[in-house]
Amino acid sequence: MTHCNGSSVDKLKEKNLNGHASGHASGHTSSNVEDEVNAKYMRCLEEPYKYHTQVPGKAIRDQTIEAMNLWLGVEKNVLQKIKEVVTMLHEASLLIDDIQDNSKMRRGQPAAYLIYGISEVINIANLKYFEAGKIALELGSMTTAKNVDKSEASKIFHDWMIKLHQGQGLDIHWRDHYICPTVDEYIDMVLKKTGGLMMLAFDLMYIFRNQSETKLVYDTGRKFLETFSKFFQIRDDFCNLWDVKYAANKSYCEDLTEGKFSWVIVQGIIKERELGTTRVMSILKQRTTSDEIKSYCCQVLESLKVKSETTEFLETLEKDLLEQIEGLGGNTMFIKIVGLLSPSRIQTVQ
DSSP: OOOOOHHHHHHHHHHHHHHHHHGGGGTOOHHHHHHHHHHHHHHHHHHHHHHHHTSOOOOHHHHHHHHHHHHHOOOHHHHHHHHHHHHHHHHHHHHHHHHHHTOOEETTEEOHHHHHOHHHHHHHHHHHHHHHHHHHHHGGGTOOOSSOOTTHHHHHHHHHHHHHHHHHHHHHHHHHTTOOOOHHHHHHHHHHHHHHHHHHHHHHHHHTSOTTTOOOOHHHHHHHHHHHHHHHHHHHHHHHHHBHHHHHHSOTTHHHHHTOOOHHHHHHHHHHHHHTOOHHHHHHHHTOOOHHHHHHHHHHHHHTTHHHHHHHHHHHHHHHHHHHHHHTTOOHHHHHHHHHTOGGGOOBOO
16 A cells, blocks of 8 residues: 655655746646646545455445346446446445444454544545546446437436435434434435445446346336345344444444444334333433443343344345345346345354
8 A cells, every 4th residue: 555645745746846947848847747746646645545445345236236237238348337336436435434423443444534534534535426426427428328318327326326415314313313213214214325326326227228138127126126225224234233243343233332223223212112111212322332231232122022023024025035036037146145145144143
């Protein structure tokens, strides 16, 4: 990894200023100076992003895009750029999420903002949002597909960016104001926040699909991805409290420390309202870092049957997904993805 320091940048500035002083005799133009300075500074600006992405994630979104393409037949060059858009947005959003959630760890290493500072990390994340938007804007010029509204890609990108931020905003608002959402409100948030990137990819792919071969109806594909998004997020909420591997890569029951209204927390609070107790809500308000208190909260949730009922719900969603895949004509890649995410594969904390 390239490390930037003041002396190296200063030397570059001095070199460029000397070039200006010598004028055209040195062959150094203002554009040359700008290119050299930008190249040097961009390495510095990119460093937090490179640090964050040096440990790869699960690549579920890339796999999902490849799986969707078995149905849609998008050209390889366009498909690769759509992958870049989604990956860039996902990684940038994680940089911002860690700041907003005060997360300490990401993929087994300190969160980027703890190394590089909040300001630099926010800046590079925002820069990546704009770079992704630029790629989306250029997709139309890359395709050989006919009867395509090539301006539609930019609209899709901006529409889903708005929904993604609305979903994230709801999650933060509920957390910071101690508002427990209803189940329907929670699902609406998930379809914007978690489902947003998947739907962004699907919508982009659908306009650039192989129209002569694909038989996938848009509404049917969207319904499948909405089910998959719910399955993916509720599984993640479950793992945050009970998966051994999750605790190792992030921290133990991080959602409790964050004060997040996840699926399992919402279910627990709803059940306690019926009993006239408030243990889960009270613990959530504490933003506790105590493993003992977090362990107690998990025990409360288990006693309320939240753990077992969530496992059963995930199994129901898994079955539903496999049935939808069969109804769509089959998809070996999606079957494999759903299998890898199966609740039966989660190694739970005892």
